[in-house]
Amino acid sequence: MAAQPVESDAVGKALRLLVLLGEHPDGVGVSRLARDAGYPVSTTHRLLTSLQRDGFVRSDRESRRYGLGLRLFELGQRVSQARGFAGVALPVMQRVTAQTGEPTLMSVLDGPHQLYVHHVQGPHQIRVIGEPGKHGPLHCTAMGKCLIAFAPAEVREQLLESLALEPLGPNTITDRARFREEVARVRDQGYAVSDEEHESGIRAVGVPVVGPQGIVLASLSTPAPAYRMPMDELTAFLPCLVDAARELAVLLPTP
């Protein structure tokens, strides 16, 4: 968890501290943080003071521990609002869950990962896979494959060449040529499935939300445990997901 790319500018160092702080929900001390970041303690302390002055960091005066501040919550909500994660997407996703009886997930492309932005719980009490704000792999999930397949050509090519095809489930596609074919098929058929590619015992079907300019804005998926959901039952949810995606395509702001 050490700092590899040594940021030379003060702003970069401060931002890295924020990211590191995000990994400590219960707060950390200055020296621990300095060790993690690879900065001198005094530098770390000074940067934290600056971050705190503007509400990006808060410190408990008692325990001398630092954590993320409310300003980040505020700005995070702004992003959620501006990108339509909160107001617009939620009702549409709830409708999908009402029809499928399963959870509905939404994610967007964020560099070489997907970022889960929202989920709606289903009536079944199952563990949720994608917590909002967490990152997940692109190469072995239904949503991830959609995001690649419908990304702008240069981005798609770049991802196809550089993604690490790490095996995470029993059926993960690890061969680059086969993966390229898979993405092409997803692009052709307009949806993707993941049959225990991400995790043993989990299946999912996903669709892209393709905006007016033809670029992918987000993707939606329905996951379900493999033991009670054969693949053809899962693909039966496709019309419903496609409807929702088409609706979101015009509702979501085009970035």
Add this chain to the structure above:
Amino acid sequence: MAAQPVESDAVGKALRLLVLLGEHPDGVGVSRLARDAGYPVSTTHRLLTSLQRDGFVRSDRESRRYGLGLRLFELGQRVSQARGFAGVALPVMQRVTAQTGEPTLMSVLDGPHQLYVHHVQGPHQIRVIGEPGKHGPLHCTAMGKCLIAFAPAEVREQLLESLALEPLGPNTITDRARFREEVARVRDQGYAVSDEEHESGIRAVGVPVVGPQGIVLASLSTPAPAYRMPMDELTAFLPCLVDAARELAVLLPTP
């Protein structure tokens, strides 16, 4: 919207840019942002480049406009998780709304304001007052008065002395002595009401969430339009709100 307190350090300047960017959901150009912030254009541009490198800012290559990046969403969700806004509070609040048939709001103290962190819509289709991530006044709302009344003594005193008692509704308390009495009463009776103090036509009742150490963690409220909700009907929701607050008192992390 110009820069009053001239930040002298680079980090402070960068953070201010983030806050300013938050006011432009659809993106903004460098020179406009530089004007708003009061920085030279070149400085602004360099800072934006740093912010973008770490995902705190994103720019549309086409339109040359900058906006808040996904990293802020990610970190905002971490805050939401760490403070229990998302996982813990939501079900409790939904239960309150199920019982009252009205929306339920939650806010926390953030300097001289309250920060709305969550709301649950009621069945009635009414305009929501507190959008999550937005700030609201302390002196003329039920939740705000609870946050003051149950804050640590020094904080309470500081707020009582310095808050601007701006009249925002027909019944806003603008006299400092009377306001001090009002806060004392709230502290005695354990809840607060706001009868068109914040906005004409809106009533609310609110309770504090008082943590194990006796400090206020958050506050909950039930707002309703005045025309169909007499004050005594609103206070009838108090047992339900108090129950919820007591439950949250042990569930929310003590900061």
Add this chain to the structure above:
DNA sequence: TGCGAGCTTTCCGTAGTATGGAAAGGTATT
């Protein structure tokens, strides 16, 4: 087509701020 206004981006010598080792001041543990 050429011009000008206003934008974004890059450059680079200098000014001045960030740097970090060291010391001071805490707090818990032995």
Add this chain to the structure above:
DNA sequence: AATACCTTTCCATACTACGGAAAGCTCGCA
């Protein structure tokens, strides 16, 4: 009482951030 480890502050120096200026860009207009 002594030790260890932490947080916070200090300050002379080095080096990074600064910002004016210039280059490169797009657009609108004559």
